[in-house]
Amino acid sequence: MWGGDHNHHDRIDRWNQRPASYRLQVAGDQPSGVVDYNMYTAFRTQFDNAADKDLVVIELSTLGGDPEVARMMGEDVRFASETEPQRRFVFLGKAVIYSAGVTFMSFFARSNRYHARGTRLMIHERKLSKSLVIDGPLTTCIAVVRATLNEIECSIAMQNEGFENLILGSNVTIDEVMQKAPSNWYLEAQEAKTLGLIETVL
Template identity: 45%
Template sequence: MPTIDEDTRNLILSSPQLRLIGSVDEAMYAEFRNQLSAAPGDGPLVIALTTLGGNPEVARAMGDDLRLLRDAGREIYSLGKAAVYSAGATFMASFPIANRFLADGCSLLLHERQIAKSINLSGPLRSCTAQLKAALNEIEHSIHIEEQGFRAIVDGSDVDFEELREKAPDNWYIDCNEAEERGLIAGVI
C-alpha cells in the first residue's frame, strides 16, 4: 500500500468490497464478476478470500481480470481469511506481495497440481503412441503453468523457487506468521 499508517491500512482491509468463500470454480468466478461489477469504481479494492481450493485455471482467470484493472491504475489488495489453500494460493499469487495480507490465524497451502486420468490404449499401435504423447504433453504443459505460479508467489520473498518445488509434493502448509516472516505477504491483520 502507499505510505499510510497501520490503522488506516487495517481500516481499508477490514471492509472488503468483494468477499469470496468456497471452492474456486465457475460459480465463484460468476460471483467474483458480479461483486466486481457492483464494487465502487474508484479507491482501493479489497478482495477477501476463504477457500480450500478448486480449479487453478479459474483462479488464474480471476487473477488476469485483476491484473488488467491494476494495469489501468486501480489499487487492489488480497485478504486471505481462515484458509487460502491450493487454487486460492494461485489466485493470491496474482497480487504483488505488497498487496497480499492474511487475517490472523489464516494459513496457506501450496502444493503440486493433481491429475487423475486413465489411459485406455486400444487400436493401431501408432494411435496408441499418439494417445500417450498427448497425455505427456498435457502433463508437461500443466507443470509449466504450475511453475509459473510458483515463481509468482515467491517472487520478492525469502522463499526461493527450489524450496517451494521441494516442499510442494508434501503439501506445504504455511501459517500467517511464517508467511509474513518469509515475505510471502505484506502483513497479518
C-alpha cells in the first residue's frame, strides 16, 4: 500500500517516466466518453499496444453506456492480470465515473483503483425498457412471459456479480448497495476511499 497523498503524487509522476509503463486513455474524443463499441475498439488498440509494459494506467471519464461493453473491457483486464501476474493494471478515474464506468472499475482489484480529486461515482441498477405483447395461444403466452422473466433474472445476476466485485474488500455490504442503487447512488471520490471502494484520491 502506498503512503500519504504526497507519495501518491510522486508515484503517479514516476509512472509517466518509467519506460516500462503506459498510460491508456479510453474516454474517446470527448471529455466524457460513452462506453460503447467505439470505445472498446479504441481500448483494445491501446491495450494491445501496451502488451510489453509492466505497468498500464487506464484513465477513464464517462457518464455511462453499455454495461456489456464495460464487462468486455473488464474481462480483458482480468484475463491479462491472471495470465501475466508480473504486470500491473491500474484504473484512474477522472471527473465522472458513472454507471458502466463503475462496472469496468469493478474488474480492478481495489488496490489498483485510483481517482482524481473531485471525481464523482454513480452506482445504479441496470435498466430495462421493453414492451411485452401477449397475443396467441395461452401456452405461447406463458413462454413469452417466462422468456422475459429469464432475461430479467439473468441481468440481475450479472448486475449483482458486478456489485460483489465492486465492494470486495470494502466496508460496503451487498445489502447497502441493493438498497441505494435503485435510486442512483452518488459518491465523491474521498467518500469512496473512506468506504474502501478505491485505494486513494490523487
